[in-house]
Amino acid sequence: MLASSDAALLRRLSRADPDRYFATLFAPPARRGGLALLYLFNHELARAREVASNPVLALIRLQWWREVVEGIEKPHELATPLSAALAAGDLPREDLLALVGARAAEAEDSPADLAAFLAYARSTGGRLARAAGKILGEDSAAIEDLGTAYAIAGILRAAPFLARQGRSLLPADGTPAAVLKEEALALLAARPPRAAFAAWAPAALVRRDLRHPAPRPRGTLDRLAIVRAALTGRV
Numbered sequence: 001m002l003a004s005s006d007a008a009l010l011r012r013l014s015r016a017d018p019d020r021y022f023a024t025l026f027a028p029p030a031r032r033g034g035l036a037l038l039y040l041f042n043h044e045l046a047r048a049r050e051v052a053s054n055p056v057l058a059l060i061r062l063q064w065w066r067e068v069v070e071g072i073e074k075p076h077e078l079a080t081p082l083s084a085a086l087a088a089g090d091l092p093r094e095d096l097l098a099l100v101g102a103r104a105a106e107a108e109d110s111p112a113d114l115a116a117f118l119a120y121a122r123s124t125g126g127r128l129a130r131a132a133g134k135i136l137g138e139d140s141a142a143i144e145d146l147g148t149a150y151a152i153a154g155i156l157r158a159a160p161f162l163a164r165q166g167r168s169l170l171p172a173d174g175t176p177a178a179v180l181k182e183e184a185l186a187l188l189a190a191r192p193p194r195a196a197f198a199a200w201a202p203a204a205l206v207r208r209d210l211r212h213p214a215p216r217p218r219g220t221l222d223r224l225a226i227v228r229a230a231l232t233g234r235v
Helices: 004-016 018-024 029-051 055-070 079-087 093-106 114-135 141-164 177-187 194-211 220-232
Strands: none
Touching: 004 018, 004 029, 018 029, 018 194, 018 220, 029 055, 029 079, 029 093, 029 114, 029 194, 055 079, 055 093, 093 114, 114 141, 114 177, 114 194, 141 177, 141 194, 177 194, 194 220
16 A cells, blocks of 8 residues: 555656656555656656756756755755655665756757767666666666667657747757657667566557657557556567
8 A cells, every 4th residue: 555645746746747657557556656756856857947947047956956866955845755765775866866967968958969869868768767677676778778768759759849949859960850760669679677667668658659759648549558568578
């Protein structure tokens, strides 16, 4: 049975990140609260540039979160339980710091080329998935590959929204979207540990998202894709 605090985190996650929320339901109940904290932390980092009027303010927000991860306690509905989980050793501190650093790079410039783009996708979505795997007891490069693929698909889905804001996370050298899709599909060949399915479950959506990159609400077929991956152990 979930603690009331974990249930509250999951409710919040269901609104902030529906894909990872559904994936988290496949984790053992005792690990769901930790996963929810990790994903909500990631959501705050991802929002830093979105809600800030300029890159400097985004970096200030990110520094605030860096200080929390480094051990400075700050009263906040997410920072308070995050600090407690870090102090207890329930979250991988080094991975959280790396996620902050990756988002700091995002706040400044678009990736210069394909190599920089892939490095960004790996340091955000890939690192996040690997951290989730660690919470579930599996430190897996295959999970990181699948998280990177999910990040690439997510960036392509978000491209029209970011363009309206005058922003882009696509390679500045104009690398075609078709090339980015090929890179994501190649990463789906990874064979992750089934015991940590909740960490890599979102990758089951990558092929669907690459076929239909325009943002759309998730539906029954999306959830069935994740359930099928749970049954087969592959995406």
